[in-house]
Amino acid sequence: xxxxxxxxxxxxxxxxxxxxxxxxxxxxxxxDDEDPPKGTTEIAPVSKIVAAAALQGAIFKVTRALVDRWGxxxxxxxxxxxxxxxxxxxxx
Numbered sequence: 641x642x643x644x645x646x647x648x649x650x651x652x653x654x655x656x657x658x659x660x661x662x663x664x665x666x667x668x669x670x671x672d673d674e675d676p677p678k679g680t681t682e683i684a685p686v687s688k689i690v691a692a693a694a695l696q697g698a699i700f701k702v703t704r705a706l707v708d709r710w711g712x713x714x715x716x717x718x719x720x721x722x723x724x725x726x727x728x729x730x731x732x
Contacts, residue, residue: 655707656704660703
């Protein structure tokens with residue numbers, strides 16, 4: 641049953657990426673009127689590049705974790721099988 645979850649996991653990952661991008665764009669418009677700078681933008685200050693990257697990383701990671709969790713709970717509710725580990729690996 642866990643193998644059947646793979647396509648759902650991929651769909652959830654795509655949804656999380658889309659939602660994370662939209663959420664980051666929304667939050668960034670509240671911070672700055674300009675588009676977020678890339679690392680290769682010549683005239684952008686390093687602090688602004690790092691702040692944009694850190695914010696984007698945090699938003700993407702939290703969004704992905706929430707979507708993964710809700711997807712796993714929904715799958716477990718429908719099938720009765722948890723698609724991931726029961727407990728974290730103590731050796732990891």
